[in-house]
Amino acid sequence: MIRRPFSRPFPRPFSRPFSRPRGASPRMRRTSSYRSYRSYRSYRLRRPRWTATLPWKAALFITVMCCGLAALLGALVHAAVTTQTVDQAREKALDKLGEAARAYEAGEPLPSYAEVDPAGLPASLRRLAVGGESGTMMNTLAGRPTMWAAGPADGRALAVRIDHSQGARTINGLDRAIVGSSVLAIAATLLVGAFAVTRVTRRLHLTAQVARRIGAGDLDARVNDPRTSDPSRPLDEVATVSGALDTMAATLQGKLLSEQRFTADVAHELRTPLTGLTAAAELLPEGRPAELVRDRVRAMRALTEDLLEISRLDAGSETVDLDLHRLGEVAERVVRAFGTGTEVRVVRDATVETDRRRLERVLGNLVANAHRHGADPVVLTVDGPVVTVTDRGPGFPAYLLEHGPARFRTEGGRSKGHGLGLTIALGQAAVIGAELRFRNAAGDAAGGGGAVARLELPGPVPSREDAPPPSASAATP
Numbered sequence: 001m002i003r004r005p006f007s008r009p010f011p012r013p014f015s016r017p018f019s020r021p022r023g024a025s026p027r028m029r030r031t032s033s034y035r036s037y038r039s040y041r042s043y044r045l046r047r048p049r050w051t052a053t054l055p056w057k058a059a060l061f062i063t064v065m066c067c068g069l070a071a072l073l074g075a076l077v078h079a080a081v082t083t084q085t086v087d088q089a090r091e092k093a094l095d096k097l098g099e100a101a102r103a104y105e106a107g108e109p110l111p112s113y114a115e116v117d118p119a120g121l122p123a124s125l126r127r128l129a130v131g132g133e134s135g136t137m138m139n140t141l142a143g144r145p146t147m148w149a150a151g152p153a154d155g156r157a158l159a160v161r162i163d164h165s166q167g168a169r170t171i172n173g174l175d176r177a178i179v180g181s182s183v184l185a186i187a188a189t190l191l192v193g194a195f196a197v198t199r200v201t202r203r204l205h206l207t208a209q210v211a212r213r214i215g216a217g218d219l220d221a222r223v224n225d226p227r228t229s230d231p232s233r234p235l236d237e238v239a240t241v242s243g244a245l246d247t248m249a250a251t252l253q254g255k256l257l258s259e260q261r262f263t264a265d266v267a268h269e270l271r272t273p274l275t276g277l278t279a280a281a282e283l284l285p286e287g288r289p290a291e292l293v294r295d296r297v298r299a300m301r302a303l304t305e306d307l308l309e310i311s312r313l314d315a316g317s318e319t320v321d322l323d324l325h326r327l328g329e330v331a332e333r334v335v336r337a338f339g340t341g342t343e344v345r346v347v348r349d350a351t352v353e354t355d356r357r358r359l360e361r362v363l364g365n366l367v368a369n370a371h372r373h374g375a376d377p378v379v380l381t382v383d384g385p386v387v388t389v390t391d392r393g394p395g396f397p398a399y400l401l402e403h404g405p406a407r408f409r410t411e412g413g414r415s416k417g418h419g420l421g422l423t424i425a426l427g428q429a430a431v432i433g434a435e436l437r438f439r440n441a442a443g444d445a446a447g448g449g450g451a452v453a454r455l456e457l458p459g460p461v462p463s464r465e466d467a468p469p470p471s472a473s474a475a476t477p
Contacts, residue, residue: 054204058197059190066189070182074175081174085167086147090136093149096160097134104153114160121159125150129157138164203238207245214245219253222246264311270304306420313427320355320432327352327457328382334363335380340371347383350460358428359457362436363387365425366453374451385457392450395440404438425453433458 100114110116117126125137125148134151141161145168150159206223213221223246227239235243274297281297284290312318328349335342337360363380366389370378374393381388405422422438429436434457441449 054201055194055197058193062189062193063186066182066186070178070186074178074182077178078171078175082171085171086138089138089147089162089164089167090149093136093147093160093162094134096162097149097151097158100158100160101151101153104158111160113162114158116153116158117156118159118161120146120161121148121150121157125159126157129153129159130155200238203242207238207242210249211245214249214252219249219256222249260311263307267304267307267311270300271308274301274304303420306424309424310420310427313424313431318431320358322353322355324351324353325356325359326350327385327387327460330356330359331363331380331382331387334360334367338364338367340367340378341376342367342371342378342380345379345381347381349382350384352385352457352460354432354434354457358432359434362425362428362432362434362455363389365421366455369421369425370451370453385460387455387457389453389455390441390450395449395451396438401438401440429455 096111096113100110103110103114104116120139120141122137122139125135128135129150129152132152134149136147136149138145138147140146145164147162147164148159149162150157152158203225210221210223223242225239225242225246227233227235228243228246278297278301281290281294284293326349328344328346331346332344335344367378367380370389370391370393374391376392378389378391381390400422405426426436434455437454437456439452439454441452
């Protein structure tokens with residue numbers, strides 16, 4: 001029987017940790033093992049985040065290129081010097097072989113470096129000399145590199161040897177010098193490359209930081225790269241991106257300012273005719289047509305006031321009037337003013353330093369939105385500096401949870417959207433330094449969970465009632 005080398009789904013080291021019970025089917029075991037193997041491989045092959053940075057990639061590229069270049073140049077220099085040294089030793093050995101051959105033919109004593117049929121002569125070179133030819137060969141004798149030269153001498157081999165230790169030491173020293181100089185060159189190149197890449201990445205980080213500030217609403221943020229302000233200086237890629245970002249920010253700021261001015265001008269111009277229209281509607285005789293006209297006029301007037309408020313929020317010209325207020329009392333006042341069936345729950349009251357008018361505006365818009373788009377019961381909960389408005393309706397739409405409130409946007413064919421009221425609430429919350437978040441509650445057996453608007457105000461201020469009584473040791477006698 002021929003055994004296949006890889007009959008398992010994967011090798012043994014991976015199959016043991018992910019084994020399955022014997023009761024499972026083979027297909028289930030294979031599938032579960034393969035999934036575990038894939039998850040294990042994805043965990044194994046996951047690289048650290050710093051390996052994706054530009055300095056690390058540049059350092060790796062420079063190191064690989066320098067090592068490759070140093071290895072290539074070192075190999076070429078080593079081969080050239082080794083060939084030259086061996087050729088010189090070969091020529092010297094052949095010259096000494098000629099001298100020894102002349103002495104042998106003249107019957108004179110052979111030099112100390114020459115010998116007939118020496119014991120250490122390589123066998124291949126001995127056969128070559130016995131066959132009537134001359135040759136050279138590099139070999140080792142007593143652990144020392146030796147250059148041999150042999151020629152024919154009356155059916156025997158006349159050989160000379162030259163100690164090549166000095167040449168070998170020269171080549172080894174040259175190799176060490178090549179390695180040392182390569183390491184120094186790589187280190188110097190890495191330092192210079194790291195300095196150059198760090199300058200580029202610093203400019204890229206500055207550009208990304210400015211882009212994030214623009215995305216957060218700071219339209220005055222600019223990179224202001226000095227290379228873009230001087231036309232005589234050539235622009236690199238980073239300066240081109242920085243200039244394009246500054247141009248885009250300036251264009252976007254101009255368009256937004258023109259839209260804000262247009263909204264403010266339209267809302268301001270509508271106030272005068274709406275005032276006259278309101279007065280005229282009050283003069284109409286009582287009846288259903290008059291009620292419809294007054295209702296539409298009130299809606300138009302509220303819309304105009306909302307547009308004016310949004311334009312002021314966009315312009316950033318709002319000022320706050322801070323004072324200490326009990327959050328539970330403000331919540332109850334808002335519910336009474338709206339006259340809606342909203343339940344107020346004060347879990348833990350708190351005193352906050354805020355603008356009461358703007359806070360009431362935020363809470364009023366949240367309560368009105370819950371009644372308009374949600375379902376009863378609507379609950380306003382005060383828990384310290386956190387106010388939560390919940391309902392049992394279908395919840396906020398997906399676009400609102402992902403991108404925030406959008407002005408005049410409708411969802412699902414409805415005639416009314418979540419835009420202006422929640423946009424104003426979000427803007428007023430930002431003015432008083434609060435954080436407003438939207439989410440949907442988890443559903444239960446009765447149905448959907450409804451919408452949840454959570455307003456977190458700055459830290460509560462301890463009131464006199466909440467302050468601890470003075471201790472006996474601190475009392476004055």
